[in-house]
Amino acid sequence: MSLIVQANLLLKQNQIKQAESLYRQLLTQNPNNIDALWGLGKVALALDSYQPSYDIFKRCVQLAANASPLWLSLAQSCQKLQRFEEAEQALLKAYEIKKESITTLLSLVIFYCQSNQLAKTKKYLDALFSIAPNNIRVFCLKVRINVQVILDEHAQSFLEKLTDKTNDLTQKEQVLLHYAFAQLYQQSSNYKQAFYHFTQANELQVLQVSFTVADMEDYFSQLIKAFSSTFIDKIKQEQAVNLSRIKKPLLTPIFIVGQPRSGSTLLEQMLISHTDISSAGELPFLAGDIAQGIWQLTKQEFPQGCAHLTVKQRESLAQHYLANMHTLAPKAKFIIDKMPANYQSIGLIKMLFPHAKVIHISRAVKDVSWSIFTNNFDAAEPYFCSMSEIVNYHKNYQQVMSHWQQVLPEFIHNISYEELAASPKESLTKLLNFCSLSYQEKCLSFENKSRHIDTLSDIQLRDGLQRNIARTWLPYQEYLPVCFNELC
Known part of the structure; x- marks a missing residue:
C-alpha cells in the first residue's frame, strides 16, 4: 500500500495526527x-486551523487549477473564514470545470440556500435534479427547503425503498x-406517521453513539x-489587581451560550445588524485549541488544569x-462566538477574557427539547437523538447554569427566546446596554438579507422573527414518552 493511500485511509479513520505525519x-x-498537499489541507481543516487550510488549498489550486475537488476544499476553508464571496467564486470555478458533478451542485445548492439567494438555489437544484432525480440527498434537500411539499409519486418511490427491509441504503441515507x-x-398533519419517522431517524442516529449522558455526569x-466560588473569587481578585496593567483588548468577544435550538442564531442575526458587531x-x-493548550501547559485536562494556569499562561x-x-x-x-456548548466554559471565559460579554439564551424546556429531537444534527451525540438523553442532558445543563448564576451573576446576561420574540426592542436594548452599546433600529430588520447562515435555522430565519413556534409538540402529545411530559 502506497504512503498516500495509507495517509488517506488514516484521515478517513479520523487518525488525524498519523495521517498528517505521512503527508509531511x-x-x-x-x-x-x-x-x-490536499491531504495536509484537509488535516488542517479537521484541526480547525482555518487559515493554514486556506493557504494550503490556495497553493493546491495554483498547482492544479483544473481539479474541481480542490476548489471545493478551498470553498470550505473560505466559509470557515467567513470569506463568503471568495467561497462562492471557488464553488463556481469547480462548477465551471465539471458542470455535472453531483458533489459540486449539492455544494452550490446548500451554499445559496444558506445565503438566502433563492433564485440561484432553485437554478442549481433544478440542474441537480435533471442529472440525479433519484439521488437521496437531492430529494431530501428539496423537502428541507420546501420545494417538495407533498407525498407525490416521486416521494412515494423513496418511501417504498425506505420501508423495504432488503434496501441497500446506508444508515445516513435512511x-x-x-x-x-x-x-x-x-x-x-399526519402526526402519527411524522412521529414514527422522527423516532426512526433518532433511533438510527443513536446507533452511532458510543456514550450516554450518564457518562458525562462526572465531568459536569x-x-x-x-470553578468553586472560592476559586472564582481568587480569579476576580487577581484580575482586579492586574486591571491597570492589562489593556482592554481592541476586540471584545461576545459568547452566546445555552442549549441548541434555543434561539442563538436568531439573536446572532439581530446583533450582527449592529454596526459594531460581527x-x-x-x-x-474553546473546547479545542484552548482546552488542548491547558493540557499542554499544565499536563491536566480541562477543567482541572485551569487551577494550575499562571496569569501569564492565561494571557x-x-x-x-x-x-x-x-x-x-x-x-x-x-x-460573536455562538457555540451553545460554551455554557460549560463560562468560568474559563471569565479567567481568560474578563472584558468578554456572556449572553445566556434559554427557551421553554419542552419547546427546545422537541426542537432538538426533530432536527437532524451533524454530530452523533446522545443528547441530540434520544428523548430520554435530551431530558437527562437538560438536567445537567440546568445544574451547571445554576452554578454559574451563583458564582458569576454579574458576568452573564440572561435572555429567553420568549421575551425576545414578545418584546424584541426592549430585550435588545437591555442586552446591548450590557455590552456597553446603544440600541440600533436596524437590529430588528434582519430577514431577507443575503447573509450566510449555516445552522439548522437557515430557512426558518429568512421570514424574520416568528412568534408562533411555541408548543409545536402539542399535536404529538399522545405519542411522547413519560420523560418528556415530566419536563418543566
Missing part, C-alpha cells in the same frame, strides 16, 4: 505532491429520508467543583483565541 513525509520527498418524510407528514461534577459563528476553539491562551477571532473579522470591535 511525502512532501519532504516532493513539496509539490498535490495529493499530499436517517435523511426519515427526517424528510417526518417533515412531509407533519405538513399534511468536576466542572462545578473546579460574528464568527459556532466556533470549536497567552487569551491572545491565541483573540488572534484566531481577529483573522475571521479583522475590523470588528465586538465578535
Whole structure:
C-alpha cells in the first residue's frame, strides 16, 4: 500500500495526527505532491486551523487549477473564514470545470440556500435534479427547503425503498429520508406517521453513539467543583489587581451560550445588524485549541488544569483565541462566538477574557427539547437523538447554569427566546446596554438579507422573527414518552 493511500485511509479513520505525519513525509520527498498537499489541507481543516487550510488549498489550486475537488476544499476553508464571496467564486470555478458533478451542485445548492439567494438555489437544484432525480440527498434537500411539499409519486418511490427491509441504503441515507418524510407528514398533519419517522431517524442516529449522558455526569461534577466560588473569587481578585496593567483588548468577544435550538442564531442575526458587531459563528476553539493548550501547559485536562494556569499562561491562551477571532473579522470591535456548548466554559471565559460579554439564551424546556429531537444534527451525540438523553442532558445543563448564576451573576446576561420574540426592542436594548452599546433600529430588520447562515435555522430565519413556534409538540402529545411530559 502506497504512503498516500495509507495517509488517506488514516484521515478517513479520523487518525488525524498519523495521517498528517505521512503527508509531511511525502512532501519532504516532493513539496509539490498535490495529493499530499490536499491531504495536509484537509488535516488542517479537521484541526480547525482555518487559515493554514486556506493557504494550503490556495497553493493546491495554483498547482492544479483544473481539479474541481480542490476548489471545493478551498470553498470550505473560505466559509470557515467567513470569506463568503471568495467561497462562492471557488464553488463556481469547480462548477465551471465539471458542470455535472453531483458533489459540486449539492455544494452550490446548500451554499445559496444558506445565503438566502433563492433564485440561484432553485437554478442549481433544478440542474441537480435533471442529472440525479433519484439521488437521496437531492430529494431530501428539496423537502428541507420546501420545494417538495407533498407525498407525490416521486416521494412515494423513496418511501417504498425506505420501508423495504432488503434496501441497500446506508444508515445516513435512511436517517435523511426519515427526517424528510417526518417533515412531509407533519405538513399534511399526519402526526402519527411524522412521529414514527422522527423516532426512526433518532433511533438510527443513536446507533452511532458510543456514550450516554450518564457518562458525562462526572465531568459536569468536576466542572462545578473546579470553578468553586472560592476559586472564582481568587480569579476576580487577581484580575482586579492586574486591571491597570492589562489593556482592554481592541476586540471584545461576545459568547452566546445555552442549549441548541434555543434561539442563538436568531439573536446572532439581530446583533450582527449592529454596526459594531460581527460574528464568527459556532466556533470549536474553546473546547479545542484552548482546552488542548491547558493540557499542554499544565499536563491536566480541562477543567482541572485551569487551577494550575499562571496569569501569564492565561494571557497567552487569551491572545491565541483573540488572534484566531481577529483573522475571521479583522475590523470588528465586538465578535460573536455562538457555540451553545460554551455554557460549560463560562468560568474559563471569565479567567481568560474578563472584558468578554456572556449572553445566556434559554427557551421553554419542552419547546427546545422537541426542537432538538426533530432536527437532524451533524454530530452523533446522545443528547441530540434520544428523548430520554435530551431530558437527562437538560438536567445537567440546568445544574451547571445554576452554578454559574451563583458564582458569576454579574458576568452573564440572561435572555429567553420568549421575551425576545414578545418584546424584541426592549430585550435588545437591555442586552446591548450590557455590552456597553446603544440600541440600533436596524437590529430588528434582519430577514431577507443575503447573509450566510449555516445552522439548522437557515430557512426558518429568512421570514424574520416568528412568534408562533411555541408548543409545536402539542399535536404529538399522545405519542411522547413519560420523560418528556415530566419536563418543566
